[in-house]
Amino acid sequence: MSGYLGDVAALARTSLLLELRSRDTVPAMVLFVVSALVVFRFSLPADASDLAALGLLWIAIVFTAILALTRAFVAEREGRVLDGLVLATADRSAIWLGKVVGVLAFLVLAELVALPAFALFFTPLGWETVAAVALANVGIAAVGTLLAAMAAASRARELLLPLLFLPLVIPIVVGGVGASVEPDPSRYLAFLGLYDLIFAILAWASFDYVVAE
């Protein structure tokens, strides 16, 4: 594989390799999401509806994603690796796309534990919720990686990222909850797909400006 996609593949592979060696993001995400689901399990009244539980699932997913995004550019911040990558890549958006692939993989790994745990604690999940989670992952990774790169340049990065990220993922929560609880999920799944498309294009096109200095 060569060219742009080769760069993306090399950068994504690097993200995964770093996580494989440090193992500090995915285990934390898994622990967090399972802990959150346990807390929710005991917080909800025994006669609470499954709809309420599905809403809480989306809260758990969004906050778990923040863990991945907070750490997305840690390795690049150390030793100013991001400067080296910015100089070396022919198209800087490859850095963003490589990171998106990495974040997406971390989210999927955490959800491989979280979704069965949710089914165990609350109610079995339908295909529409799983599809919504898959679509939401793309939007979360696309928007979140851009914001993580912006926040990485700031001294208050741990504060800045959630403050920027949470308002922008409200549509994802609306679409995800809608797809999970409404009788006709297709409208909400289409909405999530549209969100992914628009925000992925915006993030891809604007990443060059984000890392320009």
Add this chain to the structure above:
Amino acid sequence: MTAIRARALERRFGEKRVLAGLDLDVPAGGFVAVTGPNGSGKSTLLALLAGLLTPTGGELEIAVERAEVGYLAHEPLVYRELSALENLELYGRLYRVPERRERIGMLLERYGLWEARHERVSAYSRGMAQRLALCRTLLHDPRLVLLDEPYSALDADGARLLDAELAALAGERTLVVSTHDPERVRPLATEELTLG
């Protein structure tokens, strides 16, 4: 042909003006030794030339593409949890280095890192990390070489290697080297720029 042209170049960080009114003309193949005390703007100038910072005033023209710039910073710009080989493989791919395995092997041999090529950079000494940073900087055979205090952390052997490298590059490539030891590069330099 002019490789670098700066007119009234200025860079501020907030209220603080680090560089002001700098004029600079460097012909292709020129060798500029940049000297000056701490805080005089040497690193800022090199970051501006690398394109990592944008000027806040004046004009700056660099006649080479971004991919043809080799930039050595204070930090090595490599992943600490990857090995030297993995880091150089990544950069080699991103820079589209032809026959990169051979090029990487040659540089690692030359800078005495071949035996430690599979070790993670986090286990390297400061001097080894600096040698690796030099390998990364020169990996793609850049036309414009920007070295920010390249002798720092190098032992006597490493410094001699760098002397030989600079002697080989002088005249063939455009070099801008910041240093606290101008005597070391003075025989090769075509121009000396003192900041501060």
